[in-house]
Amino acid sequence: MKETATEAKLMDEKIQGTALEGSGERGDRKLYIESYGCQMNFSDSEIVASILAKEGFGTTRNVEEADLVLLNTCSIRDKAEQTVRKRLSSFNKLKQERPDMKIGVLGCMAERLKDKFLDEEKLVDLVVGPDAYRDLPNLIEKVDGGRKAVNVLLSKEETYADVSPVRIDSNGVSAFVSITRGCDNMCTFCVVPFTRGRERSRNPQTILAEVRELQARGFKEITLLGQNVDSYLWYGGGLKKDFDKASETAKASSVNFAALLDMVALAVPEMRIRFSTSNPQDMTDEVLYAIARHENICNYIHLPVQSGSSRILKEMNRGHNREEYFALIDRLRKIIPDCGISHDMIAGFPTETEEDHKETLSLMEYVRYDFGYMFYYSERPNTFAARKMEDDVDMETKKRRLNEIIALQQEHSLQRNQEHIGRIEEILIEGDSKRSDQDWKGRNTQNTMVVFPKKGEHKPGDFVKVKITDCTTATLFGEMVQD
Template sequence: MLDLETKVHDESRQGEAYAPAVAGTQTYTKKFYIESYGCAMNFNDSEIVASILGQEGYGPTRNAEEASLILLNTCSIREKAEQTVRKRLTEFKKLKRETPGMLVGVLGCMAERIKGKLLEEEKLVDLVVGPDAYRSLPALIAEAETGQKSVNVLLSREETYGDISPVRLDNNGVTSFVSIMRGCNNMCTFCVVPFTRGRERSRDAYSIVREARELFDNGYREVTLLGQNVDSYYWTSADGSETITFAMLLEKVAQIDPLLRVRFSTSHPKDITDEVLFIMQRYENICNYIHLPVQSGSSRILQLMNRTYTREWYMKKVDRIRELIPDCGLSTDIICGFCTETEEDHQDTLSLMKYAQYDLAYMYFYSERPGTLAERRYDDDIPEEVKKRRLAEVVELHRKYSQAGMEREVGKTFRVLVEGTSKRSTEQLFGRSDQNKVIVFPKENFKKGDYVMVKVESCTSGTLIGKAVQ
């Protein structure tokens, strides 16, 4: 699961909850405005939508008031995200009254679940489009322009959008996501993704490598291979003569050029293999960083979540990663207050955090989502004040180990890919280390896209502060 609720400060844009489209230089007959919520997959989907709309004469704009089409790419992982979307739709409803011909649509994970409410009961939108139906957008827009309510939320077993070149929206021109698969076969009881994004299917490996190569040729210097569970990537050619696993795909992308850094997200603890770790060892341009969601440190709760591993199994996986890649950065997802969670279960989570000492953690308290297995099977029986108290304890402990981890980096030198100007000072640049830690340093004559050796001189809880060295 790629959504986030609480995390330490990060200078980069990764994980933002909102990203408006950037206007390009091409002249278009119509303009669209898009907002994306939730996970990195949603941001990538918005770039696919932008490509499809571009073929229909629509160009992106940052100004909703000048758009003839407003789209919200939605997330159903957290109730908070849905509330935000509803609020924005209410605001756009007022804008629509003042703008004849304007259409408002909802894309993505909220689409199927509450399409009736959005279209008929609340009359907030004109069209609703699920994550596998973006190719039908032109026809749905044409239908909506006649006054009809347009809907397509059908899920697909084949759609990967592998032949569509995404239009990079609100990007820094240095880093980008490349989707390698869609959907998920892991029926975690707390998660709505299998029901909103459908079953797992892997994209053509050669289309992935081609997209990554095109990004590199256009000046990008880092790609993140993206999927709900990248380690289960498994593509077979149409004639059955070739099969490519995730480790093989990772190697193919790394071989594009040594100057192209490669990351990936998200890994499922049950699926990440030694083969992947050996490939990471072999290629210097594959970043030593793994996002390995644990969700809970209690084997009992993990069983209720249908995570298919135990506490002890997860800890052995952490040991193996650190045995093969000693300097590997490690991050995780943690849910507090899942159904029936006791204080003993909560203490198990805290003790596992002490064991793993994550560099970064996405931490949130359990929010029951309609349509999940947990909603059907279990009572959401932990009081909210208990959930929040446990979350606060998890966050406090994580900050302690995160701070200690940052302090251990002081005095070390890292190769940093410059991503842009620091939010705090125009005289400072920022980038990330291999281990995904943000490093800020004086601008000097460096620019975006440069690789710079930076010696860390100090740190805050979320940022390393250094100076470029020869």
């Protein structure tokens, strides 16, 4: 488990390496694409499939019939990098039998490892960074002509706003809608600004159009997606950091995240709206009031903190301290009393002392999170921490502190879930429970999974009332009741 928490947000271990489902489209050529990392990468794979569909590629989950094999990679975790290398080696063995098959690497590993993959290890024909997917048709043409092809340039404008993702892997109930790309926060442990570039926001009208299209296709829930959605700022295009240089007219007509939430909530009042992920220093009261104002915006916020120590937060360049985080939590609880809150936490960041660790535990006691993503620190190449800080906390101490964080979070998760027992809550049915096709699974507004026996003629996508009767640390259990 060698990743940092904020970079692993939305990273579902169960779907790592999943191949994009066959589209059912014939296509002149077959595309096989596997995705690794956070939900942004999985969303990007849908964009890639959409772009290549116009070039005659139909997707397949059978790699042996693929003409083009793409791995959408994550540079956040060492484990993910090693997995990608193994997959590339296995694909190259297959290529010996099918020499016309082309292999490419997309995403966050592309820029850092392009020379190794292309020239030194000769594992791939094609390397494409996250801002260069529109260039794929030209790059594939080069590869078809017998040349290596690479484009890892980062963009100041690219948001893929006009590309409609294919959604062929979706459960048909919930969908992700990308609203920002890149990040400006420059946390010392994080590689995202170097792999995904500086922050820019998507035209809100294209977001509304995509959301309305999803509603028309029967989707019932959307998650607005970005590395830091709270700092969403549309002023006509360009990098967020250049907003001060914009014209007064552009500034006056700009749209921030709170305004975007209002626009989306009003555009699709029958759909549930979630968002991820947030940064404490950018979470404004205006956003909190927007959540409270609209019933269809879920009462759940993923609010990474990383450490409970102000000294360590400063070393991380997080932009907030312990007291400011407490003040935000207090305002959040007041404005949205029934809000579910989750966190990211890193154990063993450079120079972390036992006192720093105790401050993390005391912060958790104060907030009592619903759940969290918890990891021990490991260096990632090219980050400020890797270049300038000594990784001086030994592994035994890291693991012990992480285990203490996990144990406390499990205690809090159980307490928070027990508070739901006896309540009647609205649940959106997502599909069959993992353990039994006689049970439904779905989530409440706080993003907690709820499992309950099937009854009546309900189907995925239906909203139902469920009385909560029992729980574990991760799941609520209940029975459907009449409205």
